[in-house]
Amino acid sequence: MIDELEKQIAWQNINTSEEKNKILSGKAIAIENEQVNLTNTNGNLNKENINCVVVNFKNIKVLIPGSELGIEKDDKKTIRNLIGSEIRFLILESDKLTNIAVASRKKAMDKIKSIELKKYEVGDNVYAKVISVFSKYIIVECLGVDIRLKISDLEYGYVANLSRLYQVGDKIKVVIKEIDSNNAVLKVSHKEIKDDPYKNIRANFIEGGEYLAKVTGFSDNRSFCILKARNRYNGNTSSMVRDPTITRRYNYCKS
DSSP, X not given: OXXXXXXXXXXXXXXXXXXXXXOEEEEEEXXXXXXXXXXXXXXXEEEEEEEEEEEEETTEEEXXXXXXXXXSOOSHHHHHTTTTSEEXXXXXXXXXXXXXXXXXXXXXXXXXXXHHGGGOOTTOEEEEEEEEEOSSEEEEEETTEEEEEEHHHHOSSOOSOGGGTOOTTOEEEEEEEEXXXXXXXXXXXXXXXXXXXXXXXXXXXXXXXXXXXXXXXXXXXOXXXXXXXXXXXXXXXXXXXXXXXXXXXXXXXOO
């Protein structure tokens, strides 16, 4: 009885989304090549086999075609990085008999940013949700806009692989650097939310000193390490603590 009631409520939400543009959300659980009905630019309905993200919405199978994801590329490799993320969408069409619906994330994002971008200005702090993680950058969803954040937008020091620090579904605080609601432009920084660990570097390290460090990575002509900072008060040195963590070129560290 409870399962039947939940199913009924779920389909009420599906119908409301399709008829009144109510935004729904669910977790992306798979990628499938499915035959879906898509309306072309002439308004005609065509059946196409296309890579789709599969979202489980209260046990209803929701298909979001790659072209309706609103991402830079809709190839399988790019789409794969959305698996596990919470996706917001609007229903385009549904079939209760097959328990399947077709949806658009792109249209949901357009609706969200048309509402949200007007509320904020440069310097405001907001939250962004990580939807894809790569080694050198992540993609976050913020106020209905997908933003690519590189290492330089995220961290002060060297990072070999961002997947060690960020995961799909993480919520991070960011500061708005540029915003234009008319053109749906939004630029943010997560790094500038954090304290700059180099600001008071001389309070923790002195030239010629030797410190415990951990090698974190290499490039063509340098190595990188994490130095464990020391806090000094009135000439006395406290025990070593991990924070603040300073990442510097390895030639600052002496073995």
